[in-house]
Amino acid sequence: MDQKTIAERIAAGLGMDVPVIGLTFVDSPPAGVPQYAQQVPAACGFWRPAETSVFYASAEQHFNCPIGAMTMGFEMPEEVQQQLMGAVEMMCEAGYISPDEPAKIPTTGRKAAGIVYGPLAQLPIEPDLILLWLTPRQAMFYSEAVGTSRWTTADPATVWGRPACAALPSAMTNGRSALSFGCTGMRTFTGVREDRLLAALPGGQAGELADALDAVKQANTTMLVYYEERKAAFSA
Secondary structure, X not given: OOHHHXXXXXXXXXXXXXXXXXXXXXXXXOOOOOEOOOOOOOHHHHOOHHHOOOEEEEOHHHOOOHHHHHHOOOOOOHHHHHHHHXXXXXXXXXXXXXXXXXXXXXXXOOOOOEEXXXXXXXXXXXXXXXEEEEOHHHHHHHHHHHOOOOOOOOOOOOEEOOOHHXXXXXXXXXXXXXEEOOOHHHHHHHOOOOOOEEEEEEHHHXXXXXXXXXXXXXXXXXXXXXXXXXXXXHHX
């Protein structure tokens, strides 16, 4: 199943009104992929443009956001590391995070030259991750499809908060879905609708998600009929 078909099936299965995003860490700029021409204030600032076009963003283009550069695993020069320390100190002083949190924020551990972003349906290479903007209802179906709703799982579902970009390395390093409520920075820099959560999934599992959504949709349709009948019985 090709990426275009996978993307279309996921979007249809979840009833999404925005494209599935793909991103791939690369060691050099890929031939034929244009470099993003604008500066963005945060690493998550690349996600919304990636809904409509394929582009490459270098590690340096992520340095305006030291937190995002850290979670993406980029090697940062001394100046950016100092900015990171200053940002963390400010967040602690504001009570936004506690002093013991920064060391536990995940990072991809990758030393890539940059990232290729774009709609999954158009991405010219296989994605390391896919990103989805989901409503709570869509997130319900999504979590059922990826298996994080199962009570039998050894690693129960977790929905992360700040920073939202930490969901990406979490998904990569753990090899499983990561959901995030988002953070103030993400909502400021992306302008994403207030009713959306962020989902990150290892790219190699995108096809499995597309397949699983068919069964989830059928199961929920069956349960909906049952619940509506029960509701009607009590409202008669």
